Amino acid sequence: MYLLNQSPALLTDLYELTMAQVYWQKDFNDHACFEVFIRKLPDDWGFFVMSGLAELKSYLQNVRFTEDDIHYLRTLDMFDPAFLDYLQNIDFESVEIRALPEGTPFFPNEPILEVKGPILTAQLLETYILNILGFSIIQATAASRLQIAAQGRAVVDFGMRRAQGPVSSIRAARGAVTAGMPATSNVLAAKLLNAKPSGTMAHSFIQAYTKEEDAFESFARTYKSKAVLLVDTYDTVNGIKLAAKVARKLDTEDNIQIRGIRIDSGDLVKMSNFARRHFDENNVEWIKIFVSGNLDEYKIDDIVQQRGQVDGFGVGTSLAVSRYAPSVDIAYKLVRYGDRDVYKKSENKATHPGRKTLHRTFRDNRYEHDDVIKYQPSSDDLLRPFSEPEPLHKIAERLNTMLYHLAPAYKKIRNPETFPVNFHIKLPE
Amino acid sequence: MYLLNQSPALLTDLYELTMAQVYWQKDFNDHACFEVFIRKLPDDWGFFVMSGLAELKSYLQNVRFTEDDIHYLRTLDMFDPAFLDYLQNIDFESVEIRALPEGTPFFPNEPILEVKGPILTAQLLETYILNILGFSIIQATAASRLQIAAQGRAVVDFGMRRAQGPVSSIRAARGAVTAGMPATSNVLAAKLLNAKPSGTMAHSFIQAYTKEEDAFESFARTYKSKAVLLVDTYDTVNGIKLAAKVARKLDTEDNIQIRGIRIDSGDLVKMSNFARRHFDENNVEWIKIFVSGNLDEYKIDDIVQQRGQVDGFGVGTSLAVSRYAPSVDIAYKLVRYGDRDVYKKSENKATHPGRKTLHRTFRDNRYEHDDVIKYQPSSDDLLRPFSEPEPLHKIAERLNTMLYHLAPAYKKIRNPETFPVNFHIKLPE
Structure with missing residues (x-):
């Protein structure tokens, strides 16, 4: 290689x-x-x-x-x-x-x-x-912008597959950790950076089972409180209901409370709000809602502004290659x-x-x-x-503190103001 | 690392x-x-x-x-x-x-x-x-688009410094060679791909000398027919004239004919046309003219359409990260x-x-x-x-042949037509 x-x-x-x-x-x-x-x-x-x-x-x-x-x-x-x-x-x-x-x-x-x-x-x-x-x-900058847009919700680096190369994927994960993101899907980056690896399942896992519900249950029984179920392989509303049903069952039978669901397509605000209501009404209120699918700082900001009931965002391409x-x-x-x-x-x-x-x-x-x-x-x-x-945690702390001292006008993700920098260098001649 | x-x-x-x-x-x-x-x-x-x-x-x-x-x-x-x-x-x-x-x-x-x-x-x-x-x-695709825009003029990969990582820089160079580009500035890529490494001098080299002319002469004496002189550190018109003067001198004194000049800023069409005229009028007509500086397929196309007297293009960012x-x-x-x-x-x-x-x-x-x-x-x-x-040369030949069989409408660098692809796969249900 x-x-x-x-x-x-x-x-x-x-x-x-x-x-x-x-x-x-x-x-x-x-x-x-x-x-x-x-x-x-x-x-x-x-x-x-x-x-x-x-x-x-x-x-x-x-x-x-x-x-x-x-x-x-x-x-x-x-x-x-x-x-x-x-x-x-x-x-x-x-x-x-x-x-x-x-x-x-x-x-x-x-x-x-x-x-x-x-x-x-x-x-x-x-x-x-x-x-x-x-x-x-x-x-580090792109990750900071995502963090600013997410206003305290978790953002996780999903970018490995889209990165332009392996080292760039590690630079991306390091930028993510520098900006305060809690985790990366990139296992090697997690190892090298002493960060938390994160990840759940792909659509192929659901498809390998003949029944979506069986896929959910076997995954949830294995990973318990770490399990996040992907609900949009066939029909998202139905997937959300099945996830709630499986979560209810595992809680009742074995006192297992799964971590959450992930929605990877469609109208993320509408679907996450539906999921939140459904989980709260069906006594599985502990289920967290994660969303992904071509997200960037602008889409995250939109979801936050529209009060989407989202606990965390998975961001791939726009972080991994810094699309913009x-x-x-x-x-x-x-x-x-x-x-x-x-x-x-x-x-x-x-x-x-x-x-x-x-x-x-x-x-x-x-x-x-x-x-x-x-x-x-x-x-x-x-x-x-x-x-x-x-140490990376010290770098992340510095960034957090220094960004706190930078006025909001310079940190806006759209049309920020220009921070004043004065050059006092004389050109010869 | x-x-x-x-x-x-x-x-x-x-x-x-x-x-x-x-x-x-x-x-x-x-x-x-x-x-x-x-x-x-x-x-x-x-x-x-x-x-x-x-x-x-x-x-x-x-x-x-x-x-x-x-x-x-x-x-x-x-x-x-x-x-x-x-x-x-x-x-x-x-x-x-x-x-x-x-x-x-x-x-x-x-x-x-x-x-x-x-x-x-x-x-x-x-x-x-x-x-x-x-x-x-x-x-491979981005490099092909650059080649199409250049219409037979040389395009060289200068992208190493802008690549998102080391492996991505090698993928970029391999794409360049696949598309038929003659060389890359990336030494490791040239080694791994058995391609031709290419490169000349940076502005810092000119600046390290107190006189631009001395920098040109010592570089040209070392690299002779491989020497390409960077002419835009201070004043491009003057740099072009100095390059011609040095080329004339080395030809007369030692029968050395330098390869060319590179213009890295300013109006590339105007400056390359000035250089071409100046070299032809001053009996240093062998000097080739290379241009660089934030080039992409659109700018190359513009230069070609405006009949800029350019023999080759150095492309960095737009290839290395596929900017668009x-x-x-x-x-x-x-x-x-x-x-x-x-x-x-x-x-x-x-x-x-x-x-x-x-x-x-x-x-x-x-x-x-x-x-x-x-x-x-x-x-x-x-x-x-x-x-x-x-072997890479076989891959490059295949691409060249197959692109020849693809109608121009699909190869346009702006607004290409959509090649017809028919899907005959039935969805269950």
Whole structure:
């Protein structure tokens, strides 16, 4: 399978290597500072959430050119053997990193990560650092938006099958946990992140039985208080009634109280309200109602606004691939080389020169504005030296606290206001 | 790093395992047939391209529950130890697969893959098969659309940094090669797929020099006929002139003819036309012109229609994450269990019961229509027994030939017509 037992060093664009060889030939040994930032917010997004440092750390620890990598590069007939020897001895962990702590909300064009080291070394890390941070940030932010829409109801990550790849599915689950979601259907992600795996049954399970009721009963007897029954395989109203009947029976006969039902199609507000009434009227009021089926933050908001009697949402595609913002314009730009601040002025893609410090002003229990200034060592700088990732629960707590201090206007899932960020960086000339 | 040295067995939704345990408890040993299909085409797409079987094969060969996986599942306190023993002994390669050969264009709701085996075994494969096929198909199709728009000009995959994860970047590169693209910037993908890696320089390389001209010259002297110079770091017109000057100098002094330039921002038609004229007038007519910067099939089509003097396009985001269709509604549905055809009738998500055969009618050098009929062994069935993946060049040839036989109306990148597919499957009742 792709990636199993692959070294990560070749997870890069070829140009990082072609540039590196020239730096090596010409003795470009000075330290460089590269800055990571995102150019703009996707439509309807009011903030980003920093994420990805744990995977970044793991990458830095694992990236090195193996014999096999070097053998492959030799076949390309572009690289000097002495340069390839040099590549094998690079210590990628020697770069110094300053970063926003994970779980910190941030805004466009703010510096979020700085990589400082020999230009060759720091340049080689560009491609995969962007790959890691870009989608990790997207996921933590997309998950936060879902949480905001759900207003305290549970949202669970169902996205594994729709994710664009296995690692992206784990980034999605990590974003979900960062945003405070209670569980993921993704078993490997649950294992790696020490999160709660969640899941029940597919329509195929119902179909494998000749009678829907038998499928419900055997599943419920096995999983008891963890059982969630899928009620929409044939006729949702009938499925809801059968679930109530089975729940009643198991409670009476064996004191088993099943957890809930899941509705995966149709009018979710109407069906969940019908289910709530039916369960309450039939003395199975403990049954929770979960809904799924192409949900996103807008549909969740609609269901909440329409007072759908829903206890939790399963979200697949819109989280797993971030349907409305599958990528962001994240950049890794040289801002300083040796003792010289640098920048570029390409049309619509200009950069601010030099190392930077990011300040956030807090007043009356709210974040008021940010200031991006020329770098100065400061305990108020939001960019902090990064060496070790933090526990995920701590990151989730930070996000929760910091989002609390961000005014609702910036957190709206539709048409949020623009958080004020002042840039105090002078362009040369 | 996520996934290195991970077993793929836990790359699944928890519900596959909870269902499996009930099948095991209740002795559901009959063979099941699951069918994979995609419910609908994304806006503006007229066809899909089959892809993903090589990765599917690798998955089937590698998926097994390791001691470590079982240890983790035991901690969840949901599974009988005897069931966990059973899991460790499943032979996933025992399932029988029928599939459209990779590179075959297909249409919504057509069966594209069938998995036949003991229900427990075949069910456990659902999540990751959907993960593999969904994005592989998206990528092969998205890449084909880019190729169609480029009308014979080169398109190169630049998407690694924007991909949602490392494996998705390899799926993207494989889709690119399947569609006939000549190269990818992704070094690992090039290695794994035996494709050509491609790449030149970033803006940071120019910035590391105090003079743009020096950066051009040292890069060009190193890479000679492979050198492509990035001309838009400061002022594109000036960058083009400097590139011409350096090219002229290297040709005169050392008989080195550089390959080309790349323009990554601004008005690409205007700038490429200026560059073409300038190079032709200054006796460096061999310099090729490549453009990049947020390109997609629509922008490429516009550039081609406006007669931009462009030799090749570098495409990142829109290919790597399939910006306009980051996911598809791909399903893995039980269609037969034992001797019983099954289906579901959930609102908007109904399925057709039973195993199926897919016929495509060919007339006057064109595909005329498809017919989905009840399964019958037939040499005309587009679904063929799958055991080993084919070489990628053979897949690319198939796609090229089959797209040639698909009328232009179905291949338009805007508002394509709907290819006729007739379903001859009777619903019970």
